[in-house]
Amino acid sequence: MLAKSVTETAYAKINLALDITxxxxxxxxxxxxxxxxxxxxxxxxxxxSDKPGIRLTCHMEDNNLSVTELDCGEDNLIVRAAxxxxxxxxxxxxxxxxTLIKRIPMAAGMAGGSSDAAATLRGVNKLLNLGYTDxxxxxxxxxxGADVPYxxxxxxxxxxxxxxxxxxxxxxPDTYILIAKPDIDVSTAYVYKKIDSSPDINHPDVxxxxxxxxxxxxxxxxxxxxxxxxxxxxxxxSIVPELEQAMRAAGAKGALMSGSGPTVFGLFDDxxxxxxxxxxxxxxxxxxxxxxxxxxx
Numbered sequence: 001m002l003a004k005s006v007t008e009t010a011y012a013k014i015n016l017a018l019d020i021t022x023x024x025x026x027x028x029x030x031x032x033x034x035x036x037x038x039x040x041x042x043x044x045x046x047x048x049s050d051k052p053g054i055r056l057t058c059h060m061e062d063n064n065l066s067v068t069e070l071d072c073g074e075d076n077l078i079v080r081a082a083x084x085x086x087x088x089x090x091x092x093x094x095x096x097x098x099t100l101i102k103r104i105p106m107a108a109g110m111a112g113g114s115s116d117a118a119a120t121l122r123g124v125n126k127l128l129n130l131g132y133t134d135x136x137x138x139x140x141x142x143x144x145g146a147d148v149p150y151x152x153x154x155x156x157x158x159x160x161x162x163x164x165x166x167x168x169x170x171x172x173p174d175t176y177i178l179i180a181k182p183d184i185d186v187s188t189a190y191v192y193k194k195i196d197s198s199p200d201i202n203h204p205d206v207x208x209x210x211x212x213x214x215x216x217x218x219x220x221x222x223x224x225x226x227x228x229x230x231x232x233x234x235x236x237x238s239i240v241p242e243l244e245q246a247m248r249a250a251g252a253k254g255a256l257m258s259g260s261g262p263t264v265f266g267l268f269d270d271x272x273x274x275x276x277x278x279x280x281x282x283x284x285x286x287x288x289x290x291x292x293x294x295x296x297x
């Protein structure tokens with residue numbers, strides 16, 4: 001007997017290292033990234049319905065009001081993921097009601113949409129007892145977005161190709177993470193376009209980052225933080241380097257922008273120092289999203 005509903009957790013991610021190694025004929029960029037799951041998360045509840053079709057309802061955690069700035073219609077990655085998996089399973093006739101509790105900042109470089117899609121694939125697979133392996137879900141996931149396969153598996157990974165070729169690496173040492181997302185919009189397409197025309201690219205030491213993680217050396221990790229996209233976004237939005245510097249001044253071992261931005265994260269070896277830095281950043285920038293987090297393996 002099938003369960004009536006299932007709830008899945010959709011975790012955010014940060015990039016400890018992000019490099020571009022080439023560009024494919026189809027326009028996609030080949031990358032080499034160290035990806036880490038962090039504890040900030042959305043929740044999705046998926047319920048079988050007698051009514052055909054897929055319906056998505058979105059809420060904010062704090063006041064349970066609809067997320068008006070988030071498109072909860074047919075183009076949402078959650079709906080697209082559910083539709084794709086039902087089509088793969090020849091189960092288009094099944095109706096689903098999906099409720100999203102949104103906590104991950106949107107358009108933040110933290111894979112919030114991709115993680116929601118991944119949680120949908122896991123949840124629908126479980127709810128309908130479809131029997132797909134994680135690897136099979138990843139095949140469907142990459143058709144939704146390049147980060148979706150990583151978000152299906154999660155944890156500590158080297159991501160290559162367009163992000164879908166995943167190699168597990170050891171879990172990082174215990175770390176306290178400060179997240180700050182400025183209230184600005186960054187176009188990922190624009191950032192990549194600028195990188196394509198840039199004569200000088202500062203490539204990060206991805207292998208050095210992996211070595212530091214294997215050695216459980218937080219100071220070494222901080223020294224190897226690098227994001228090839230960071231300079232483009234930082235030139236457009238001065239708050240990105242300002243936040244990085246503010247976090248370092250408040251005790252972070254290192255700080256960096258995640259993805260194409262604009263979110264900045266800082267790595268701390270002490271929880272109290274991290275929370276003090278959070279209070280400091282909130283005072284400096286009262287209108288931005290700030291949260292603490294830890295790695296999730």
